[in-house]
Amino acid sequence: AVDLSVSWLGVNMENPLYNASGVMCRSREELDAVAASAAGALITKSCTLLPREGNPEPRYAKAPHGSINSMGLPNAGYQYYLDYAKAYDHQGGKPLFVSVSGMSLEDNLEMLAAFRDADLPCLVELNLSCPNLPGKPQIGYDFEASSHVLSEVVKVYHKPFGVKLPPYFDPVHFAEMASVLNSFPSLKYVTCINSVGNGLVIDLDSESVVIKPKGGLGGIGGDYVLPTALANVREFYRLLDDKHVIGCGGVKSGREAFMHILAGATAVQVGTCLYEEGAACFARIRDELAALMQEKGYATLADFRGKLKTM
Numbered sequence: 001a002v003d004l005s006v007s008w009l010g011v012n013m014e015n016p017l018y019n020a021s022g023v024m025c026r027s028r029e030e031l032d033a034v035a036a037s038a039a040g041a042l043i044t045k046s047c048t049l050l051p052r053e054g055n056p057e058p059r060y061a062k063a064p065h066g067s068i069n070s071m072g073l074p075n076a077g078y079q080y081y082l083d084y085a086k087a088y089d090h091q092g093g094k095p096l097f098v099s100v101s102g103m104s105l106e107d108n109l110e111m112l113a114a115f116r117d118a119d120l121p122c123l124v125e126l127n128l129s130c131p132n133l134p135g136k137p138q139i140g141y142d143f144e145a146s147s148h149v150l151s152e153v154v155k156v157y158h159k160p161f162g163v164k165l166p167p168y169f170d171p172v173h174f175a176e177m178a179s180v181l182n183s184f185p186s187l188k189y190v191t192c193i194n195s196v197g198n199g200l201v202i203d204l205d206s207e208s209v210v211i212k213p214k215g216g217l218g219g220i221g222g223d224y225v226l227p228t229a230l231a232n233v234r235e236f237y238r239l240l241d242d243k244h245v246i247g248c249g250g251v252k253s254g255r256e257a258f259m260h261i262l263a264g265a266t267a268v269q270v271g272t273c274l275y276e277e278g279a280a281c282f283a284r285i286r287d288e289l290a291a292l293m294q295e296k297g298y299a300t301l302a303d304f305r306g307k308l309k310t311m
């Protein structure tokens with residue numbers, strides 16, 4: 001038998017799988033469905049200070065090898081998720097993570113202060129990478145801005161926290177961002193990657209884009225992004241000091257989950273596949289991962305975590 005459990009930053013997960021923020025996590029009903037599934041944890045939709053409708057629909061589309069989305073941070077507002085976290089059974093339940101994505105630094109600080117004051121056992125994932133707010137750049141692509149935001153955040157929020165990063169595509173950028181992140185000891189994990197921003201899916205029959213916002217541009221997920229996600233997990237695993245890397249991007253079976261952990265991931269999030277298949281994907285991916293480990297002779301995740309071979 002194999003042991004899929006992972007304990008990190010004070011949370012204990014029976015298996016390393018949970019939802020990617022944004023998928024099946026905007027309402028309490030959706031969050032409860034993830035909690036009731038075979039997922040090892042759950043994370044809320046990135047919240048803003050005030051409730052948001054988000055971008056005009058259609059704003060999500062399945063694509064031949066993944067998905068495209070420009071949701072625009074539709075969410076119930078941070079109080080809703082704070083209330084959910086206050087009512088949540090942290091002892092008996094699965095670890096609950098809260099994603100925060102303020103429209104401004106002030107909003108982020110106000111929300112983080114509220115989560116701080118509530119003194120809850122959930123971990124915060126600060127989203128530095130939403131690619132779908134018209135006119136707003138992804139903070140994670142501006143190293144100076146990222147450093148400034150994190151400097152202000154740690155003055156207000158003293159507990160361990162994580163950040164959701166956009167994908168990087170250049171070794172210099174990996175090094176620059178790692179250097180910024182390494183200067184914040186209380187930043188204890190990074191989630192790599194958010195969707196690959198501003199891709200374009202075209203429907204040949206209609207000769208049209210497939211989502212309404214931003215002329216059809218949106219964040220790309222699914223099979224398309226697996227190599228990029230694995231590279232980001234690997235590089236930050238290699239470059240960060242004493243931090244965890246959470247893998248996200250292209251996970252649709254035990255195979256990709258195994259790859260993310262081999263690249264160094266502590267745990268693994270599922271986005272597009274969860275959106276398309278539903279919460280049953282967690283039991284399937286969990287069982288596939290267990291079978292793969294059994295086949296390869298690994299008893300625990302630690303037996304192979306980060307042990308990607310190079311040539």
Ligand SMILES: O=C1NC(=O)NC(C(=O)O)N1
Nearest residue numbers: 071072073130132195219
């Ligand atoms: O950070 C985000 N990443 C995405 O791919 N989409 C959502 C969104 O648009 O709300 N946010």
